[in-house]
Amino acid sequence: MIRKGRLLGLIVFASFLFPFYIVSGWTGRDQQKTDGSQDVPAYHKEAPKEPLPKTRKPESFEDPLAKNVYAMAAKIEEVLYQQPCYCRCDETDHHESLLDCFLDNHGADCDICQREVILAYNESKKGKTAGEIRNEIMDGKYTGIDLGQYKTPMNIDR
Numbered sequence: 001m002i003r004k005g006r007l008l009g010l011i012v013f014a015s016f017l018f019p020f021y022i023v024s025g026w027t028g029r030d031q032q033k034t035d036g037s038q039d040v041p042a043y044h045k046e047a048p049k050e051p052l053p054k055t056r057k058p059e060s061f062e063d064p065l066a067k068n069v070y071a072m073a074a075k076i077e078e079v080l081y082q083q084p085c086y087c088r089c090d091e092t093d094h095h096e097s098l099l100d101c102f103l104d105n106h107g108a109d110c111d112i113c114q115r116e117v118i119l120a121y122n123e124s125k126k127g128k129t130a131g132e133i134r135n136e137i138m139d140g141k142y143t144g145i146d147l148g149q150y151k152t153p154m155n156i157d158r
């Protein structure tokens with residue numbers, strides 16, 4: 001009888017917890033955007049200690065948007081090295097940061113990588129640090145970038 005009682009108690013306890021698991025699973029997923037603690041794509045936490053590989057030359061592309069974003073990428077390699085890329089190329093292409101998207105042609109066709117690099121470029125021109133930019137990217141600020149504004153040739157000076 002004692003055993004049965006214990007089993008019943010366990011079942012009641014488990015079924016009480018069950019909805020809690022579902023709810024906590026959900027909020028956990030919601031939190032990733034704001035606190036960055038969950039499921040953030042790969043990035044480097046520190047500035048690089050070695051010289052970085054060069055991004056692809058903007059001249060390799062015909063498309064003005066691609067030219068612009070690759071020209072921006074070349075100016076802020078250190079910043080990109082410290083950013084996650086939300087197209088999940090860390091899983092599909094084993095990228096270690098947003099910089100990797102611009103070492104080959106990947107960034108020419110990916111609107112997520114493009115929005116992120118434009119945000120990072122604009123914000124670093126304003127003097128923001130890589131860490132500050134990373135927080136903005138994790139908050140999803142890059143999704144507000146209008147790519148339409150970057151489809152004509154630009155002078156990316158610094």
Ligand SMILES: [Zn+2]
Nearest residue numbers: 085087089101
């Ligand atoms: Zn990417």
